[in-house]
Amino acid sequence: MRATIDKCTIELQQGDITEQHVDAIVNAANSRLAGGGGVDGAIHRRGGPEIMAETRRKYPHGCPTGSAVISGAGNLPAKYVIHAVGPVWQGGGAGEAELLAGAFRRSLELAVEHDCRSVAFPAISAGAYGYPLDQAAAVALRTVIDFLRANGRPEIVRFVLFDARAYGAFAAALEQVTSENPIDRP
Numbered sequence: 001m002r003a004t005i006d007k008c009t010i011e012l013q014q015g016d017i018t019e020q021h022v023d024a025i026v027n028a029a030n031s032r033l034a035g036g037g038g039v040d041g042a043i044h045r046r047g048g049p050e051i052m053a054e055t056r057r058k059y060p061h062g063c064p065t066g067s068a069v070i071s072g073a074g075n076l077p078a079k080y081v082i083h084a085v086g087p088v089w090q091g092g093g094a095g096e097a098e099l100l101a102g103a104f105r106r107s108l109e110l111a112v113e114h115d116c117r118s119v120a121f122p123a124i125s126a127g128a129y130g131y132p133l134d135q136a137a138a139v140a141l142r143t144v145i146d147f148l149r150a151n152g153r154p155e156i157v158r159f160v161l162f163d164a165r166a167y168g169a170f171a172a173a174l175e176q177v178t179s180e181n182p183i184d185r186p
């Protein structure tokens with residue numbers, strides 16, 4: 001499924017983000033940038049030790065929740081990995097939505113600063129961090145659409161969803177967001 005925002009495209013795809021041939025893939029990292037399970041584990045496993053060596057050197061204090069940092073991509077087909085730190089879900093009253101939006105916004109800013117034309121995101125916070133998938137999808141898509149409207153870049157933002165449940169949640173959220181806020185949906 002896809003939607004166009006001005007000259008930019010948002011795409012939804014089911015798959016493994018480590019296989020994406022895009023300028024940057026986004027990691028759902030933790031604030032210590034210490035690696036872990038889920039998408040983070042897959043990225044470091046397939047990308048090799050270079051990625052963590054670089055983040056340790058450049059970001060020894062880690063990255064605050066709601067923000068992101070960037071590194072090379074080691075053995076992965078992408079050029080960069082953007083390590084975004086989403087919030088742990090605590091019931092919704094602890095600023096989770098703003099923190100999740102911040103992680104997406106900062107990732108997009110870093111992508112633009114590094115001339116990335118295509119960026120792939122996973123469903124940040126919606127795995128081990130427990131963010132309800134439908135709400136995570138709505139925040140993710142609204143934040144990306146607002147950013148593309150304001151900045152006109154990156155050209156392609158792709159959400160790579162690991163399973164059919166995540167894909168379905170993002171597809172429903174994209175329908176919802178685009179019907180509230182009409183944009184082209186070829």
Ligand code: ADP
Nearest residue numbers: 016017028038039042123125126127128129162
């Ligand atoms: P968080 O700790 O931010 O919740 P997780 O990695 O636990 O991060 O989960 C985030 C989402 O990424 C989940 O929907 C999970 O199913 C998905 N995921 C796990 N591995 C991959 C992968 N290789 N590619 C894309 N998405 C993945």
